[in-house]
Amino acid sequence: MLSYTYSEKSGVHVSTPSAIHTMGKVQSIPKHETRLRHIWIITGPAGCGKSSVADFLAKRLNLPYIEGDEFHPRSNVEKMANGIPLTDDDRWDWLETLRNKAVEALESGAEGCVVTCSCLKRRYRDVIRIAGREADDVIVRFVYLRASEELLLKRVKARKNHYMKDDMVHSQFTALEEPDESEMDVISVDVSGNLASVQNLATERVRGCMEEESQ
Ligand SMILES: Nc1ncnc2c1ncn2[C@@H]1O[C@H](COP(=O)(O)OP(=O)(O)OP(=O)(O)O)[C@@H](O)[C@H]1O
Numbered sequence: 001m002l003s004y005t006y007s008e009k010s011g012v013h014v015s016t017p018s019a020i021h022t023m024g025k026v027q028s029i030p031k032h033e034t035r036l037r038h039i040w041i042i043t044g045p046a047g048c049g050k051s052s053v054a055d056f057l058a059k060r061l062n063l064p065y066i067e068g069d070e071f072h073p074r075s076n077v078e079k080m081a082n083g084i085p086l087t088d089d090d091r092w093d094w095l096e097t098l099r100n101k102a103v104e105a106l107e108s109g110a111e112g113c114v115v116t117c118s119c120l121k122r123r124y125r126d127v128i129r130i131a132g133r134e135a136d137d138v139i140v141r142f143v144y145l146r147a148s149e150e151l152l153l154k155r156v157k158a159r160k161n162h163y164m165k166d167d168m169v170h171s172q173f174t175a176l177e178e179p180d181e182s183e184m185d186v187i188s189v190d191v192s193g194n195l196a197s198v199q200n201l202a203t204e205r206v207r208g209c210m211e212e213e214s215q
């Protein structure tokens with residue numbers, strides 16, 4: 001069973017397993033004996049730094065990294081490259097694929113994984129959240145990289161050799177439903193600082209969250 005409490009320190013509502021299910025019975029176990037497996041989803045609109053942060057975090061935590069953009073079907077990439085925003089229908093299968101990839105990583109023995117996925121809308125995050133029902137020790141957490149449209153426009157404009165051009169940034173913000181306080185599994189990180197400071201900040205927040213959970 002998962003229980004939620006708000007943590008001043010990490011700024012998220014943390015869930016802690018208070019019991020595990022064994023052969024149909026619920027057996028309580030001491031928290032310190034529980035090893036949680038996290039699926040860390042690095043989210044936000046194009047150019048917010050998902051890949052740069054996820055790569056860094058995965059190395060620091062020694063976890064496999066799944067780059068969400070690699071699993072978009074070719075039709076989605078072609079649309080985006082041609083300046084056409086994706087629709088909900090373009091995204092459902094992709095979201096499920098990413099969820100399955102994350103679960104597969106855990107099934108094949110990883111202690112957790114880091115996944116990049118824009119997850120622009122709440123219902124997209126809900127698709128990924130289902131992975132947390134796999135087992136009591138599996139926890140899905142979102143790291144939302146927060147930035148203004150103006151800043152991301154600047155970063156995407158400066159970026160070379162990417163199918164997503166700056167003419168798509170506005171549509172990303174039109175689709176975006178920023179996570180609010182009711183989404184207790186989201187860590188929100190301001191990405192207006194330089195890359196190294198953002199990478200460190202995100203890693204610190206993630207570690208803080210893990211520390212809270214282990215208490
Ligand atoms: N905090 C930062 N400060 C300055 N530049 C940054 C920062 N974070 C990322 N960048 C740069 O902005 C660009 C976008 O970053 P990145 O590719 O990591 O974002 P992304 O969210 O993965 O983008 P996309 O989803 O469009 O692939 C890159 O050129 C990257 O080097």
Ligand SMILES: O=C(O)[C@H](O)[C@@H](O)[C@H](O)[C@H](O)CO
Binds near residue numbers: 069
């Ligand atoms: O849902 C979406 O619209 C997409 O996932 C985009 O966010 C891009 O793939 C990504 O950001 C690359 O620039």
